[in-house]
Amino acid sequence: MDAVKSRQKIKGVIDFLTFTNLPIRKKFIVFALGVLFWFLVLFFVSTATLVVIRHKSNLIVHQLIPHDRTIHAIVGNLKDAVIDASTMARAANSTALLSSAEAGRARLEDIRDFALTLQRGGQINDRSLKDYGQVESYSVESLAGDPEGSQFLKNLDAELSAANKQFDDLIRLKTAVLNGSGDHAKFDAVLAGFVRSLEQASALSKGYSGHIANRYTENASDIGFDFLCTFAAVIVVLLLATSLLAIFTFWISHSITTPVRSITNQIRSLRESDVSDSRQIEVLSTDEIGTLSAEFNTLMQSIYDLTSFKRIIEEDNSLEDVYSRLAHMFRHELGFDIITIYEIANSQNKMKTVYPFSVEEEKRYCNGDIFDNCQLCRVKKTGHTVSSFLHPEMCKSFLIENDCDYTCLPMDAGGITSGVVQFVFPRTADAPPDRQDIERRLFKAQQYINESVSVIDAKRLMATLKDSALKDALTGLYNRRFLQEYTESLVAGILRREKQIGLIMCDLDYFKQVNDVYGHHTGDAVLKETSEIIRSCVRTSDLVIRFGGEEFLIVLLDVTEGISHKIAEKVRMSLEQAKLKIADGVIKKTISLGISEFPTDTESFWQAIKFADVALYRAKETGRNRTIRFLPEMWKGDQF
Numbered sequence: 001m002d003a004v005k006s007r008q009k010i011k012g013v014i015d016f017l018t019f020t021n022l023p024i025r026k027k028f029i030v031f032a033l034g035v036l037f038w039f040l041v042l043f044f045v046s047t048a049t050l051v052v053i054r055h056k057s058n059l060i061v062h063q064l065i066p067h068d069r070t071i072h073a074i075v076g077n078l079k080d081a082v083i084d085a086s087t088m089a090r091a092a093n094s095t096a097l098l099s100s101a102e103a104g105r106a107r108l109e110d111i112r113d114f115a116l117t118l119q120r121g122g123q124i125n126d127r128s129l130k131d132y133g134q135v136e137s138y139s140v141e142s143l144a145g146d147p148e149g150s151q152f153l154k155n156l157d158a159e160l161s162a163a164n165k166q167f168d169d170l171i172r173l174k175t176a177v178l179n180g181s182g183d184h185a186k187f188d189a190v191l192a193g194f195v196r197s198l199e200q201a202s203a204l205s206k207g208y209s210g211h212i213a214n215r216y217t218e219n220a221s222d223i224g225f226d227f228l229c230t231f232a233a234v235i236v237v238l239l240l241a242t243s244l245l246a247i248f249t250f251w252i253s254h255s256i257t258t259p260v261r262s263i264t265n266q267i268r269s270l271r272e273s274d275v276s277d278s279r280q281i282e283v284l285s286t287d288e289i290g291t292l293s294a295e296f297n298t299l300m301q302s303i304y305d306l307t308s309f310k311r312i313i314e315e316d317n318s319l320e321d322v323y324s325r326l327a328h329m330f331r332h333e334l335g336f337d338i339i340t341i342y343e344i345a346n347s348q349n350k351m352k353t354v355y356p357f358s359v360e361e362e363k364r365y366c367n368g369d370i371f372d373n374c375q376l377c378r379v380k381k382t383g384h385t386v387s388s389f390l391h392p393e394m395c396k397s398f399l400i401e402n403d404c405d406y407t408c409l410p411m412d413a414g415g416i417t418s419g420v421v422q423f424v425f426p427r428t429a430d431a432p433p434d435r436q437d438i439e440r441r442l443f444k445a446q447q448y449i450n451e452s453v454s455v456i457d458a459k460r461l462m463a464t465l466k467d468s469a470l471k472d473a474l475t476g477l478y479n480r481r482f483l484q485e486y487t488e489s490l491v492a493g494i495l496r497r498e499k500q501i502g503l504i505m506c507d508l509d510y511f512k513q514v515n516d517v518y519g520h521h522t523g524d525a526v527l528k529e530t531s532e533i534i535r536s537c538v539r540t541s542d543l544v545i546r547f548g549g550e551e552f553l554i555v556l557l558d559v560t561e562g563i564s565h566k567i568a569e570k571v572r573m574s575l576e577q578a579k580l581k582i583a584d585g586v587i588k589k590t591i592s593l594g595i596s597e598f599p600t601d602t603e604s605f606w607q608a609i610k611f612a613d614v615a616l617y618r619a620k621e622t623g624r625n626r627t628i629r630f631l632p633e634m635w636k637g638d639q640f
Contacts (some may be wrong), residue, residue: 502556502564590625
């Protein structure tokens with residue numbers, strides 16, 4: 001019994017230390033607090049060191065280095081002043097003396113200015129005496145707080161005062177010497193005293209510069225030592241923190257991973273195979289792990305339903321099938337009764353109803369103006385869900401006389417609203433709507449919409465691309481590629497029905513003159529009006545193809561003998577009588593036409609087209625503005 005109690009106590013202590021009995025959320029809170037503690041330790045250690053290093057760095061950068069630069073400038077000017085004095089001694093005339101004296105006095109003034117700035121603090125401007133241009137400018141702090149600096153400035157001021165007095169005497173004595181009334185020996189004595197004063201000032205400056213260098217070395221050494229100490233402290237803290245965090249991480253992760261291992265295995269199996277609603281995890285508890293298992297089962301069922309739905313609509317042949325299936329899902333799986341799906345043509349600023357496929361005007365729930373201007377639809381304009389549950393008159397385009405509530409969901413793809421799904425809820429006084437239940441079903445509906453949008457947009461894009469690839473952009477007629485793709489089905493149908501195809505090749509007469517005289521813009525307008533005239537002369541089941549340039553091919557399906565010629569003459573006369581509108585007024589054009597029939601003239605469809613082309617050229621050669629039926633004697637080639 002004692003052994004059992006001991007093991008229980010040990011287990012209790014371990015459970016306490018490893019937070020085993022805490023909820024998962026509290027485990028991570030405690031763990032996060034531990035991590036935060038060590039981060040704070042590292043932060044305070046690093047911050048304290050950075051403050052010290054910054055203080056000493058500022059001392060070096062903003063005090064010692066500027067002071068040392070100024071001292072070096074003083075020493076340099078002192079040396080130059082000695083040279084100026086020597087130049088004065090060698091001066092042979094008053095002009096040379098005056099030049100040397102001015103240079104020397106300027107240097108002494110700069111030295112005094114430097115010393116005064118060091119005493120008070122301020123801006124140092126070291127200037128060249130040749131052009132008196134600024135060489136460098138920097139700021140220095142006052143040396144008043146440094147006892148050695150104050151003593152240095154006091155001694156330097158005494159030497160500079162003596163040097164200034166001696167310099168004045170040098171100028172006066174040298175002037176007298178040049179005038180022949182001076183004493184050379186006295187001048188030399190004063191010159192020697194002036195040089196000694198400058199040398200003593202230079203020695204004082206160099207001495208204080210050495211003091212600055214010692215302080216610089218001391219502070220630099222302190223910074224390096226502080227850095228090493230901080231580095232060592234950080235290493236120790238990191239090692240200690242890493243060890244403790246590793247231990248607690250292992251204990252906490254072990255307490256979590258053990259009960260969720262089965263869930264992990266299920267997820268791995270799902271990743272390696274298709275989603276299936278048969279892969280349900282057994283719920284063994286009611287704690288957080290049990291809740292997770294139940295939610296996982298619900299999630300996988302939802303994913304399976306959405307994935308299956310998307311796979312099904314991807315295999316549908318048309319957009320109508322997709323819209324019908326989507327509406328069926330809303331009605332039978334989510335319980336919505338009144339559903340309307342709108343498709344938006346953003347390039348045309350229009351929208352249309354695509355489900356139900358036919359809606360009587362009196363049964364519409366929205367103002368009909370939205371179909372001609374989709375910006376009047378609030379969902380299209382904002383890209384957001386619009387619901388009367390949020391505000392009774394949120395959308396001005398909804399017809400409030402219907403006495404219904406509504407929610408409109410956007411079909412959004414890449415930030416562009418390509419459609420709208422509208423759910424309508426009739427109002428009843430006996431049973432007010434269950435808002436919570438409606439919102440839950442609307443959320444599911446939005447998921448199905450999101451899964452459908454990419455499929456719908458892809459099918460719309462494919463239809464648009466196919467249509468644009470098979471139609472001429474200028475006239476809207478089919479192009480030669482369309483004829484190439486559908487030749488086999490056309491021929492097979494004609495042969496199966498034992499009918500004929502009438503082929504009429506048309507070419508505008510003197511069309512090049514239109515482009516040359518009026519420009520290509522007018523030529524395009526003429527081609528567009530010509531295509532409209534041709535289309536108006538044939539049945540809707542017949543095909544009009546822009547064959548190239550100003551050439552058009554009319555394919556008349558299921559014709560009898562002579563019909564092709566009548567249609568061709570109808571086209572010719574209609575164009576001859578038409579007044580084609582251009583920018584400057586109207587013009588009149590004529591057209592030449594050649595006719596052949598398949599399989600009457602040949603068993604090859606493309607050869608029949610060539611025969612129509614041959615007849616067209618015969619019409620051109622014989623005067624234009626006429627219709628000619630192909631005859632065998634017109635064909636002189638062995639192949640086409």
